[in-house]
Structures are given as C-alpha cells and as structure tokens.
Amino acid sequence: MTPEESVHYQLDTLVGSEEWKTILPQGKGVIYPFNDSTPFRVAMFHQLECLDVIRTEMIHRRDNTSIAPSEKAHFCLNYLRQTVLCHGDRHLEMIVWIGNLFGGEWSIRKTLPRK
Numbered sequence: 001m002t003p004e005e006s007v008h009y010q011l012d013t014l015v016g017s018e019e020w021k022t023i024l025p026q027g028k029g030v031i032y033p034f035n036d037s038t039p040f041r042v043a044m045f046h047q048l049e050c051l052d053v054i055r056t057e058m059i060h061r062r063d064n065t066s067i068a069p070s071e072k073a074h075f076c077l078n079y080l081r082q083t084v085l086c087h088g089d090r091h092l093e094m095i096v097w098i099g100n101l102f103g104g105e106w107s108i109r110k111t112l113p114r115k
Helices: 014-021 043-063 071-087
Strands: 093-097 106-111
Touching: 014 043, 043 071
Parallel strands: none
Antiparallel strands: 093 106
C-alpha cells in the first residue's frame, strides 16, 4: 500500500467531522456471532472509533488547553498502542527526506512488496 494525502477525513473541518461520523456501520460493528447475548466487535471498527475519539480530543484541547484528557481518549490511545505492538505490520517501507520542517520530517513514499 502506498499512503497518499486525501481531501477526506480532515482533522478539523465540518465535512471531515461528518465523514468521521459516517465511517462506522450502524451498531458500530458490534455483532452476535453465536446467537446469544455475548457481543463481539470487529476490531477495525473499534480502532477507527478510537482514532476519531483522539481526533476530537485534539481539536477540543487545541481550543482550550486547560481541558484535561478524557478517560476515553486515554483508553483509546492505550488500546491503539497495544494493537500496533501486537498486530503491527512489519514489512519495510521506503522513506524519503522531504525537508527540515519542525526539526526534520520523513515521508513514506513507497512500500516494498511482500515476498
């Protein structure tokens, strides 16, 4: 996969906020696979919801730095950290130096094919 910039899912626009709200299916990906009352959730939808929680928290704290981080944002950051550590993609990505912005920035330009 080669990541590319997108005009969709912007951090702090009204259109971006609406796109983030519609990324989850009805019921937020909760399913009952064994026909009983035990709910399960598709992990990808939990991860996407957590990204939106952190995005929203960033916007609120940017506008008012005295707001303490929410417990939900703390949970989501920890959940995503554990997900990446346990299920992270380990293949190599080629990176290219794109300038000296904020002390230097690297950009992912191409992903090496898996063998």
